[in-house]
Every structure is written in C-alpha cells, then in structure tokens.
Amino acid sequence: MGIVSPGFTGRRSGSDLPPGQYLTRDFPVLSAGPTPRILPEHWEFSITTETGEVHKWDWQAFLQLPSEEITRDIHCVTRWSKLQSEWKGVSLDTLFADVETGADFVMAHSYGGYTTNLPLEDLLDGQAWIAYEFEGEPLGAEHGGPARLLVPHLYFWKSAKWVRGLALSDSDDLGFWESAGYHEYGDPWKEQRYAGD
Amino acid sequence: MTADVPTHLDGNAAAGALSEVFAVDLTAATGRCNGCGHTGVFAEARLYADAPGLVARCPGCEDVLLRVVTTPTDTYVDLRGLTYLRVPNA
Numbered sequence: 101m102g103i104v105s106p107g108f109t110g111r112r113s114g115s116d117l118p119p120g121q122y123l124t125r126d127f128p129v130l131s132a133g134p135t136p137r138i139l140p141e142h143w144e145f146s147i148t149t150e151t152g153e154v155h156k157w158d159w160q161a162f163l164q165l166p167s168e169e170i171t172r173d174i175h176c177v178t179r180w181s182k183l184q185s186e187w188k189g190v191s192l193d194t195l196f197a198d199v200e201t202g203a204d205f206v207m208a209h210s211y212g213g214y215t216t217n218l219p220l221e222d223l224l225d226g227q228a229w230i231a232y233e234f235e236g237e238p239l240g241a242e243h244g245g246p247a248r249l250l251v252p253h254l255y256f257w258k259s260a261k262w263v264r265g266l267a268l269s270d271s272d273d274l275g276f277w278e279s280a281g282y283h284e285y286g287d288p289w290k291e292q293r294y295a296g297d
Numbered sequence: 298m299t300a301d302v303p304t305h306l307d308g309n310a311a312a313g314a315l316s317e318v319f320a321v322d323l324t325a326a327t328g329r330c331n332g333c334g335h336t337g338v339f340a341e342a343r344l345y346a347d348a349p350g351l352v353a354r355c356p357g358c359e360d361v362l363l364r365v366v367t368t369p370t371d372t373y374v375d376l377r378g379l380t381y382l383r384v385p386n387a
C-alpha cells in the first residue's frame with residue numbers, strides 16, 4: 101500500500117472518465133416515455149418521511165431557497181460521459197434541513213411515473229441537488245425541466261428527470277431501471293451497471 | 298423529429314429483441330393493458346428505445362406494458378404492465 105489510496109490513483113491516472121465510458125460534448129436525450137410538460141405554476145416538490153410527514157414546496161417557495169452553482173462530470177450508463185457540466189439548483193441539504201428521519205433509503209418519484217432508488221446518505225453532504233438551470237438556461241423539459249434530481253457521482257439514471265418528490269423508507273426498494281436488471285447503487289467508478297456487477 | 302419529442306417506434310421493433318426469449322411471433326400477439334384495459338395487437342404499442350432498456354407503452358394510457366433490459370449475460374423481461382399477452386396457436 102502506498103500513501104495515495106488506490107481509489108485516488110485509479111480515478112485520476114490518465115483519464116477523467118470512469119471505465120467503459122466515452123466523452124461526449126452534446127447532451128443526449130434518453131427517454132423511456134413521453135416528455136411530461138409541467139408548468140412551473142403546477143409544479144410541486146415534496147419530501148415524505150417514513151412516518152408520512154410531508155414537506156412541500158411550490159415553484160415560488162422553491163426558487164426562494166438558496167441556490168448553488170454546480171459544475172460536475174456526469175456519466176450515463178449508456179456509456180457517454182460529459183465533463184464539467186454546469187447546473188444551478190438547490191442542495192438537498194437545504195431541502196432536508198427541517199426533515200426529521202431515521203430512514204436510510206429514498207425513492208425518487210417523477211412526473212410521468214419514473215422512479216429511482218438511492219441511499220439517503222448519497223443525497224446529503226453536498227452530493228445532490230434539485231437542479232433547474234443547465235448551462236445558464238432554464239432546464240428544458242427534454243432534460244427533465246422544470247427541475248430534476250442531480251446526483252452526479254452515480255450513473256445518470258439516478259438523476260431523475262421531472263422529479264416531483266422523494267419518499268423516505270426503511271426498506272431498500274428498487275426503482276424503474278433497478279427492478280429490471282440495472283444495479284441498485286450505480287457507482288460509475290466501480291462500473292456498477294447491472295445487478296450483480 | 299425534434300429533441301424534446303422523444304421518438305418512439307412501433308411495437309414491431311420489440312419483436313427482434315424478444316425473439317430470443319419468446320419463440321412466438323410477437324407482432325401477431327394481442328396484449329391487454331393492466332392500466333386502462335386497452336386491448337390491441339402488440340404492434341400498436343409505443344416503443345421507446347433511446348433509453349437504458351426497451352420500454353413499450355400503451356397507446357391508450359401510456360402506462361408501461363413491457364420492459365426489456367439486455368445485459369452482457371442476461372435479458373430481463375418485465376411484463377407486469379400486461380394483463381395478458383394472447384398469442385395465436387400455430
């Protein structure tokens with residue numbers, strides 16, 4: 101064992117891309133269904149705890165929360181990666197500030213019915229946002245606008261487009277792709293694409 | 298075709314992907330949607346392929362009828378959105 105951890109050298113030696121990924125400069129649109137068209141005035145985002153307590157924000161209340169500029173690499177399981185993508189959004193630390201929970205797991209729910217599961221600890225400590233701008237523009241519907249989940253350290257299917265709520269749970273349930281063969285966690289650096297990887 | 302209108306194919310496009318799983322002609326099959334009860338030939342389904350897997354949706358209510366994910370070792374087929382798939386006997 102050297103001084104530098106294997107994870108660190110593995111990540112930055114030679115390439116900034118996780119294994120099996122290629123670089124793209126555009127922003128491919130992947131869709132498992134029709135694009136939901138949610139007007140901001142009809143948009144609502146909620147966090148529901150394991151005891152059923154609901155915390156809700158409408159668009160106006162959401163925009164009044166402190167926002168952050170976020171620059172991160174993103175990695176899609178279909179093998180494209182985009183480096184230094186620029187977003188604006190509200191940190192989930194801000195949204196969870198008044199949420200009391202002992203749950204370990206979260207199911208993200210989207211307009212249109214999409215779901216994806218994540219450990220709560222992956223959404224906190226500056227790792228995840230509800231993003232509503234991409235490269236200085238309001239987030240387009242094709243990319244999940246008005247607002248999407250952004251969890252850049254996991255494969256991008258975890259960054260649910262058109263997110264409308266997070267449900268906390270004591271049980272680790274599987275979301276849309278996770279229940280059909282994709283990995284339950286999805287760490288691109290460990291190439292966790294499929295169940296069992 | 299514009300970027301914000303995801304394109305979908307017709308259900309026939311799923312027949313190829315499923316031919317290794319089902320030894321039947323899916324294009325001739327009839328399916329009933331678990332969501333709205335719409336019953337029609339599977340070829341009428343709307344197939345979304347620009348995604349981590351194939352997703353066939355009901356032409357009536359857009360609920361998911363079927364999902365297929367192909368991994369390097371296995372093919373996952375999720376039929377939970379279909380009440381039934383009716384296949385004519387050969």
Ligand SMILES: [Zn+2]
Pocket residue numbers: 330331332333334335355356357358359360
């Ligand atoms: Zn239907």
